[in-house]
Amino acid sequence: MTANEPILDTPLAALHRKNGAQMGVWFGCELPNNWGSPQAEEQFARNTVALIDKNYRAYFSFTGPDRVRYLNAILTNNIKDLGVNHGNVSLLLSPQGRILAEIETYAFADNLLCVSYAMIRDRLIETIEKFIIMDDVTLLDETQLYGTLALEGPKAATVASELTGIELAKLGELVSTDSTIAGFPCRVVKQSRGGIPGAEFVIERSQLKSLWTLLEAAVRKHDGGPLGYSALSAQRLSQGIPWFSYDFGEKQIPHEAGLQDSHISYTKGCYTGQEIVERVRSRGQVNRQRVHLIFTGAGVPVSGDPLTVNGTEVGYVTRAAMLYSLGFAIGMGYVRKENNAPGTELHWSGGTARVSKFPEDLSAPRSKKQISS
Numbered sequence: 001m002t003a004n005e006p007i008l009d010t011p012l013a014a015l016h017r018k019n020g021a022q023m024g025v026w027f028g029c030e031l032p033n034n035w036g037s038p039q040a041e042e043q044f045a046r047n048t049v050a051l052i053d054k055n056y057r058a059y060f061s062f063t064g065p066d067r068v069r070y071l072n073a074i075l076t077n078n079i080k081d082l083g084v085n086h087g088n089v090s091l092l093l094s095p096q097g098r099i100l101a102e103i104e105t106y107a108f109a110d111n112l113l114c115v116s117y118a119m120i121r122d123r124l125i126e127t128i129e130k131f132i133i134m135d136d137v138t139l140l141d142e143t144q145l146y147g148t149l150a151l152e153g154p155k156a157a158t159v160a161s162e163l164t165g166i167e168l169a170k171l172g173e174l175v176s177t178d179s180t181i182a183g184f185p186c187r188v189v190k191q192s193r194g195g196i197p198g199a200e201f202v203i204e205r206s207q208l209k210s211l212w213t214l215l216e217a218a219v220r221k222h223d224g225g226p227l228g229y230s231a232l233s234a235q236r237l238s239q240g241i242p243w244f245s246y247d248f249g250e251k252q253i254p255h256e257a258g259l260q261d262s263h264i265s266y267t268k269g270c271y272t273g274q275e276i277v278e279r280v281r282s283r284g285q286v287n288r289q290r291v292h293l294i295f296t297g298a299g300v301p302v303s304g305d306p307l308t309v310n311g312t313e314v315g316y317v318t319r320a321a322m323l324y325s326l327g328f329a330i331g332m333g334y335v336r337k338e339n340n341a342p343g344t345e346l347h348w349s350g351g352t353a354r355v356s357k358f359p360e361d362l363s364a365p366r367s368k369k370q371i372s373s
Contacts, residue, residue: 008118010055011147011208019226026229027056027245028119034228039324041231046325049155049224051215052232054148054200055208058121060128061142062112066135071112074131074272075103076254078265082107087174087189091263092127097253097276100127102244102263106176106189117244118143131272147208149215150191152198152235155222160199163218164188168197176202182214194239194359234321237330240292240358246303247290247318247332255280256334258290288315288334292358295320295329297351307333307346307353314339317348326362 009030010016016032017023024033031053034041044050062071072079077090087106091099101124104115116124121143128139151159157168164179171177171190179188186203203211219225227235233243242248248257254264254277264277280286295301300320307315320331335355339346344355356362 008056010053011205012053012055012212015209015212016053021226021228024229026233027117027243029056031056032226032228033230035226038228038231038234038322041225041227042234042324044219044224045153045227045231045235047154049151049153049159049219049222050227050232051212051219051225052150052152052227053212054150056118057143057146057148058116058118058124059142059146060114060116060125061140062114062137063110063140064135064137066137067112068107070132070135070137071105071114072268073270074128075105076264076271076273076277077105078268079105079107079112080268084109085176086172087176089174089263091254091259092124093254093271093273093277094250095272097273097280098250099244099248099252099254099257099259100124100250102248104174106174113142119245145205146202147205148200148202149208149211150198150200151215151219152191152193152196152227153224154196155219155224156196156198159215159218159222159224160188163215166199168199181211184211186211193236193241230321231324233319234323234330237292237319237321237332238323238359238362242290242332243319252290252334253277253280253286255286256289285337288336289340290318290332291315291335291340292356292361293317293320293331293333293346293353294356294361295331295348295351295353297348299350300329301331301348301350301353305348307335307348309339309346314346317353323362330356330358330362 021032021035023030068080075090077088089104092101101116106113163181168190176187176189184207186201189200191198191200254260301317305317306313315335317333322329342357346353
């Protein structure tokens with residue numbers, strides 16, 4: 001997102017403010033930072049159930065007889081073998097292999113639905129349409145039709161079952177099913193962030209406020225509550241999940257961003273940018289790579305803070321947040337290959353940054369003294 005691009009807002013902005021939310025800008029959209037206590041919200045996500053406003057998204061429907069072949073030729077993952085109601089996550093690359101977008105694709109009987117980020121909607125449409133030449137494909141921008149709310153945490157599956165009757169444990173990852181909540185038609189998608197089953201509810205925008213109110217009441221019954229993006233950022237970092245536009249984007253290729261095993265199929269055939277991906281894969285290494293970091297010192301690093309060894313810059317921070325449950329800051333960044341092995345100690349302006357592996361290095365028993373030593 002550039003300084004000239006407008007800040008979008010969630011359709012629930014007025015409701016959030018009324019309920020005491022402090023708002024901020026995340027993914028180019030005005031969304032809740034917190035409802036007064038990021039510490040408490042972090043505990044919802046880790047111990048009970050958290051409700052999340054995910055209305056930073058863009059939705060694109062593809063119809064026509066060539067839709068599968070077309071998307072399979074421009075995205076990095078295998079679209080042609082998706083079963084009905086199944087989804088996967090891909091990248092859209094430039095011919096030079098740079099990451100233009102992260103996209104979830106869902107297959108339905110009559111169309112493919114792609115979900116990405118509203119902040120890049122116009123550029124994404126322009127890029128995708130450039131690739132449509134001889135294909136019989138129709139692209140429809142449905143961003144203004146839908147919204148998404150999500151439940152995460154150990155009790156998310158219980159709440160989802162109480163509301164819809166759907167047993168998330170019986171669904172595959174990124175599998176969706178139609179349902180209703182209090183008479184509202186919606187699509188439920190299983191998303192297991194950090195390996196814990198959660199649910200996303202895709203619903204018509206006009207019904208978002210009613211659904212939020214209903215879901216909030218349901219999570220409160222299980223000692224949960226809304227989760228703002230300050231705590232959500234820390235949660236995603238602790239799960240080792242990078243964010244598009246924060247931890248990877250147009251400056252990176254997939255192997256630098258560490259997405260080569262999660263976002264790419266190596267058996268599907270050709271796609272835009274494949275030559276670069278295969279060249280890097282065969283070479284086996286990149287000059288820099290995204291790493292996980294545990295910080296010591298005062299404060300929390302900001303995006304772009306340099307990482308050094310003996311006074312020489314070897315990388316930079318992409319995103320950092322305070323992990324209140326453990327009492328220190330964690331983050332991600334890019335570090336040169338000579339300095340990116342787990343356990344390597346780097347420095348930032350406020351202290352040290354230890355290259356780590358999440359979530360493993362956060363679950364091992366250790367004291368705050370050990371972390372700060």
